[in-house]
Amino acid sequence: MPYLIHDIKNVAPEDHPLYFFDANVWIAALKYYSGGKQNEYESPYQSFFEVVVELNETHDPEILKRLKNKPKIVLTSLVLSEIINAYMRKVAMRNYFGNGDEYRRYDFKRDYRDKTDSDYKAKLKDLCTDIDSLSDYAVLMDDDFKAIYSASTLGNLYNYDLDFNDFYYGEFLKKYKLPLVTHDKDCKFENVVTITAQERLLKISDI
Amino acid sequence: MITLKIVDIIGSKNAVTHAFGVKVFDAISKHFANGEKVFLSFQGVKNVTSGFANGSIGKIYSEFKEASELLTIGGLEGKTVWIEKIENAKQLGSNPQIAKVQNNAIYELLQS
Numbered sequence: 146m147p148y149l150i151h152d153i154k155n156v157a158p159e160d161h162p163l164y165f166f167d168a169n170v171w172i173a174a175l176k177y178y179s180g181g182k183q184n185e186y187e188s189p190y191q192s193f194f195e196v197v198v199e200l201n202e203t204h205d206p207e208i209l210k211r212l213k214n215k216p217k218i219v220l221t222s223l224v225l226s227e228i229i230n231a232y233m234r235k236v237a238m239r240n241y242f243g244n245g246d247e248y249r250r251y252d253f254k255r256d257y258r259d260k261t262d263s264d265y266k267a268k269l270k271d272l273c274t275d276i277d278s279l280s281d282y283a284v285l286m287d288d289d290f291k292a293i294y295s296a297s298t299l300g301n302l303y304n305y306d307l308d309f310n311d312f313y314y315g316e317f318l319k320k321y322k323l324p325l326v327t328h329d330k331d332c333k334f335e336n337v338v339t340i341t342a343q344e345r346l347l348k349i350s351d352i
Numbered sequence: 353m354i355t356l357k358i359v360d361i362i363g364s365k366n367a368v369t370h371a372f373g374v375k376v377f378d379a380i381s382k383h384f385a386n387g388e389k390v391f392l393s394f395q396g397v398k399n400v401t402s403g404f405a406n407g408s409i410g411k412i413y414s415e416f417k418e419a420s421e422l423l424t425i426g427g428l429e430g431k432t433v434w435i436e437k438i439e440n441a442k443q444l445g446s447n448p449q450i451a452k453v454q455n456n457a458i459y460e461l462l463q464s
Binding site (some may be wrong): 169170172173174175176177178186187190191192195198199202204231235236239240243244267270271274275278279281328 | 362363364366368369370371372399400401402403406410433436437440444450451452453454455456457458459460461462463464
């Protein structure tokens with residue numbers, strides 16, 4: 146089965162009606178602070194995400210006639226959980242304890258989440274209200290665990306170089322024929338339209 | 353003082369992208385270049401994200417030292433979450449080192 150991997154530069158956000166952004170792309174799109182400057186890695190994802198949002202704000206009748214889709218962003222509980230966990234543990238906590246690996250010396254729950262004078266609650270509130278603000282452009286989908294579990298069976302996980310969440314996303318995306326936007330080199334999913342700037346993924350593309 | 357309404361600049365009630373924020377920055381900075389003060393109104397806005405606040409107000413604070421004297425922000429009555437996002441944006445804009453630390457973390461997350 147082919148790897149349907151597309152260079153993000155060659156995909157117009159209006160090409161598909163729905164997109165599934167992985168957690169790290171969500172975080173880059175929501176929180177990367179460019180100050181208006183372009184950045185090699187984050188910029189294509191941030192731009193793609195923003196154009197998806199902005200296409201929904203297009204009201205010009207002439208443009209609407211030509212527009213293929215006003216795309217929406219698929220949000221599931223699993224990806225929402227990953228966004229919150231990755232951001233709070235890898236970005237917010239790291240910022241709180243200073244740059245570099247200093248934060249690794251600390252315990253997330255004891256030294257950050259439960260510490261009353263940390264910025265945990267403020268950062269969580271900021272992230273969640275950002276996500277909530279995008280509700281006009283989001284489509285909430287159930288993770289459909291029963292169907293996906295029986296279709297893929299957990300017993301297959303050891304055959305793949307994937308963590309459980311990525312494995313689950315692969316099965317979910319195949320089932321619903323949703324395009325994935327990711328920079329994760331592990332997301333090698335056959336028969337899933339994958340949109341990326343990740344060289345390792347683009348190298349194995351069958352397109 | 354010039355009054356600028358965000359909804360007029362971005363053509364939407366949803367101030368939710370960094371790119372929308374940069375449009376607001378462009379509109380404000382034209383007046384700042386002429387030495388004019390600006391009243392930026394959030395009236396009519398439905399949603400605000402930190403990305404928007406960073407692209408607009410954060411960038412203004414990053415590029416104009418006199419931002420706090422030239423820019424007045426209104427239409428935020430009862431919008432405590434938006435006020436917090438705006439204050440965070442001012443802090444990020446005024447302290448490039450904080451922005452750099454955050455960006456490094458996001459960069460490493462994306463590469464992981």
